[in-house]
Amino acid sequence: GAVVSQHPSWVICKSGTSVKIECRSLDFQATTMFWYRQFPKQSLMLMATSNEGSKATYEQGVEKDKFLINHASLTLSTLTVTSAHPEDSSFYICSAGKETEAFFGQGTRLTVV
Amino acid sequence: GQNIDQPTEMTATEGAIVQINCTYQTSGFNGLFWYQQHAGEAPTFLSYNVLDGLEEKGRFSSFLSRSKGYSYLLLKELQMKDSASYLCAALDSNYQLIWGAGTKLIIKP
Numbered sequence: 001g002a003v004v005s006q007h008p009s010w011v012i013c014k015s016g017t018s019v020k021i022e023c024r025s026l027d028f029q030a031t032t033m034f035w036y037r038q039f040p041k042q043s044l045m046l047m048a049t050s051n052e053g054s055k056a057t058y059e060q061g062v063e064k065d066k067f068l069i070n071h072a073s074l075t076l077s078t079l080t081v082t083s084a085h086p087e088d089s090s091f092y093i094c095s096a097g098k099e100t101e102a103f104f105g106q107g108t109r110l111t112v113v
Numbered sequence: 114g115q116n117i118d119q120p121t122e123m124t125a126t127e128g129a130i131v132q133i134n135c136t137y138q139t140s141g142f143n144g145l146f147w148y149q150q151h152a153g154e155a156p157t158f159l160s161y162n163v164l165d166g167l168e169e170k171g172r173f174s175s176f177l178s179r180s181k182g183y184s185y186l187l188l189k190e191l192q193m194k195d196s197a198s199y200l201c202a203a204l205d206s207n208y209q210l211i212w213g214a215g216t217k218l219i220i221k222p
Contacts, residue, residue: 038210093210104202104212 003027004096006105013084013112021079021108023094029074030096035067038091038107050077084112115139117213119201124219125191133186133199133216141206147175147186148200150215156200159186188218196220 003026013019023033033050048058048069056069066088068080077096081088089112094105116138125131137145144163148156162168162177162184174187188195201213 091210104210107210 004030004094004103004105006094006108008108009106010109011111013110015085015112016083018080018082019084019110021081021092021094021110023077023079023096023105025075025096025103028096030077031074032096033071033077034095035069035077035079036093036095038093047079081110084110086112088112115205115211117201117203117211119199119213119216121214122217122219124221125188127191127193127220127222129191130187130189131191131218133188133201133218135184135186135201135213137182137184137201137203137211137213139203139205139211142179143204143206145175145177145184145204146200146202146210147184148202150198150200152197159199191220193220193222 005024005026007022011019031052035047037045037047046059047062047067048056050056050069050071052071052074058064066082068082071077079092089110091107091109093107096103117135119135123131123133144161146161147159149159150156159173160168160170160175162175165177165179167174167176172189177184184201186199196219198215198217200215203211205211
């Protein structure tokens with residue numbers, strides 16, 4: 001099956017700094033990538049849909065200036081958490097679309113201290 | 114290594130019951146999720162199990178056996194709109210999600 005690689009797997013950063021998370025489709029081109037946030041033992045929350053070559057579509061309640069998404073190529077989308085705060089500590093997951101399916105990355109555990 | 118297995122495809126009849134199985138092997142375990150995904154859409158949350166047993170939620174139920182590394186999703190009174198992919202995902206000791214490839218469920222009239 002298709003592989004989606006997410007990097008880093010975990011990151012610890014200081015409050016006020018920015019963190020970039022990469023999502024790569026390794027063996028296919030993804031015109032659409034999804035970014036999710038997962039709180040412990042809860043459902044995935046869709047944050048935004050990233051479309052190659054155009055602006056991301058953010059879900060209601062997600063601050064687009066805080067969570068910057070760049071989908072610069074058909075194999076790479078990045079999520080940058082700007083001016084991170086402890087409440088941004090969470091598990092972030094990306095998925096990449098291929099035809100009518102979506103394939104998921106391993107997730108990134110972000111801890112802001 | 115870490116692994117999730119679930120059937121690739123299943124077919125069932127409208128009004129019937131279907132059980133989708135999922136077996137997992139992970140480094141530690143912090144729960145198991147089931148998601149439903151319709152073609153072209155983002156997945157939606159169905160259930161989360163961390164303790165052994167059956168949890169019922171309307172037409173959908175999810176079962177977990179930690180000792181066996183096994184879960185199933187039970188769908189009752191199947192409707193045509195239940196045609197979708199069903200994804201099983203386990204949370205390992207580092208809270209990394211290990212995803213199954215999904216089971217495509219086809220409902221026939």
